Amino acid sequence: MKLSQSFIKTFREVGKEETARNAQLLIRAGYIHKEMAGVYDFLPLGLITLNKIQNIIREELNSLGCQEFQMTALQNPEPWVKTKRWSDQVIDVWFKTKLNAGGELGLAPTHEEPITNLMTKFISSYKDLPVYVYQFQTKYRNELRAKSGILRTREFLMKDLYSFSVDETEHQKFYDQVDQAYMRIYTRLGLGDCTYKTYASGGAFAKYSHEYQTVLPVGEDTIYLNQDKTLAINEEVMNDEVLNDLGVKREDLTATTAAEVGNIFTLRYKFSEPINLKFDDQDGIKKTVFMGSYGIGVSRVMGVIAEKFADDKGLVWPENIAPFKYYLIGIGDQGEDFTNILHKEYSSSILLDDRKLRPGEKFADAELMGIPYRVVVSNKTLENNSVEITNRRTSETKILSIEEFKQLLRD
Amino acid sequence: MKLSQSFIKTFREVGKEETARNAQLLIRAGYIHKEMAGVYDFLPLGLITLNKIQNIIREELNSLGCQEFQMTALQNPEPWVKTKRWSDQVIDVWFKTKLNAGGELGLAPTHEEPITNLMTKFISSYKDLPVYVYQFQTKYRNELRAKSGILRTREFLMKDLYSFSVDETEHQKFYDQVDQAYMRIYTRLGLGDCTYKTYASGGAFAKYSHEYQTVLPVGEDTIYLNQDKTLAINEEVMNDEVLNDLGVKREDLTATTAAEVGNIFTLRYKFSEPINLKFDDQDGIKKTVFMGSYGIGVSRVMGVIAEKFADDKGLVWPENIAPFKYYLIGIGDQGEDFTNILHKEYSSSILLDDRKLRPGEKFADAELMGIPYRVVVSNKTLENNSVEITNRRTSETKILSIEEFKQLLRD
Known part of the structure; x- marks a missing residue:
């Protein structure tokens, strides 16, 4: 790229309403443009960087045999009503809108419901399993506050992967493979040394989920890291039961501020049960599909990398994702x-x-x-x-x- | 790709509510999945095809020196109020939604307003011009009816290019270059022989705009094509004045049904004037930027190609865009x-x-x-x-x- 032929400019200052350092630097350097709080455009250099992060994630997921596809943002309420997540009390970040032809639609904050629903068309036998599909797709979340630059926005690019397995054993094997792929991804993104697999809440579906947390002073989370750095626990689940489960002592753990850069969930039957995603096993017996979901906020990761490595002169990109070397x-x-x-x-x-x-x-x-x-x-x-x-x-x-x-x- | 490892299946039939042949075939062949009327997911083969079309367009635009970037779907009303297009009476396909933090937002049906607004930050002098920027971005249009498969949907992928020039002369040069690039694009997509540059309404901004129309029995438009096929006129502007302007006789024109696969507009000052996008010319005099916009509905083009070449056994992709050869x-x-x-x-x-x-x-x-x-x-x-x-x-x-x-x- 020749800068003389590009419209982008750098700026000495940004508006005072932009308080996040990642966004301040990315705006000043001409990578992004702020449309409004929590809504940012990606200018040419920003888009190249985002695409490079995407490609690293894509390569690692393809190597696991995952298939890329793309779902829509517009959501029919039907499958969400079945899982009771259409309610604004259950998911408080819905953007909803009205169809001129009649009816209410939502903008997907995540895609468990539609993908589970879609799979009822493609999965009917154990021979159809396992299935691993992912997309890079724009998510919409009606956040009340949006003050973290591109770390937490109202419209953002997410990689979401979903797995469909015959049982927990098959699921666990893939879950572990994704865990390893995630660590390869963070290493290639330049975050390998400072990113930890972290025990977190399993929500309504499982005892624990795992987050990937990058140590970062402005991060929104607090994690407890043990001395040899082989184990981390999110503050939100830190209690005696967890310490006992994991066989660690409170005094061997150090609290540190971190930003989530990914998560993996064992969903079990949480979505497949209400949406009735079943298969015939080898004996012809109907069983419910065992599911998992695996997210990485692509634009968020870009923001974390910007925050992590910047110095007083500006941004410092790792070579693998710099728009140009x-x-x-x-x-x-x-x-x-x-x-x-x-x-x-x-x-x-x-x-x-x-x-x-x-x-x-x-x-x-x-x-x-x-x-x-x-x-x-x-x-x-x-x-x-x-x-x-x-x-x-x-x-x-x-x-x-x-x-x-x-x-x-x-x- | 190995079909044994893919979740996709083919189907003998589709639901009766799907009346468009392009969508019937694409669903049966496992390329797309229907979420609801006018809303379709792209499954692995469909996504590869869509990406191939995208790459052909990208290569041709990059060769003109256009820069790729990406804006958001969520829209702040402000610039749209200035151009009077926030009103549902003026744009009747708005999807609107409410921000939890207060205020109304829209989902962009097109991007003239935000790009003009963005450029007020980057254009201030004749030295900053011309600027040519484009994106592949999801548009939302709240269509009352959606019965044409992926030819007209409520959520679709569009390539939109915007040009910013010092005056009409500079603009016209680029407009002609885009025209030639479009014809190269349609040729590479396999539509070269049956796609015509067509005089169409210039809307509120200019006497004419140009559409690219592919001859197609199920197309939504009627165009009048002259005998040597060097000229075409959209029925909506066919009248004596136009015939006179273009120096053709009614009897030399044949009516044919066609589908629009692209359009190019001279916008003049329609957006730059109300949004106040100005520059200092060489003599330090403030002038308004002269604009153009250039669209190709990427998923729509895929639907047109599917319709155009399909036979009684199914789809027939041109080699350049087939997911696999x-x-x-x-x-x-x-x-x-x-x-x-x-x-x-x-x-x-x-x-x-x-x-x-x-x-x-x-x-x-x-x-x-x-x-x-x-x-x-x-x-x-x-x-x-x-x-x-x-x-x-x-x-x-x-x-x-x-x-x-x-x-x-x-x-």
């Missing part, structure tokens, strides 16, 4: 010509700052936008057949030969 | 082993039917699903080092050597 600046005629040629050949990894601005302004934007490497090519570096490359995270600067840099671009 | 069937142990190996190596172009079904059932599903080539590998064909390949559209069957088929897979 290199922020290229040409100084002087020869420098400009050379960077144009490089950009043409390696456009997918280069953000070329060819705007008519002073180098200092470009350096500041390179930092604010959080591109992993700033690369400067000037008439002077070209005399030595070299480029100057600066690591955004460490600020370390190196001189590379042009050939070495081209090798990096080819990698 | 080859429907592979192995017969007998050796045939099955061989097809498994082929699938492993070329999984992106092969849909492997490895279900425990009779060959006849698989042949019928291959036809219903509309995969361009059915390829059969049996112990017998293997004896001759060959495969049997049948063209879905022409029903022509050929014997290819295994090496020839592998060459096709590599292409």
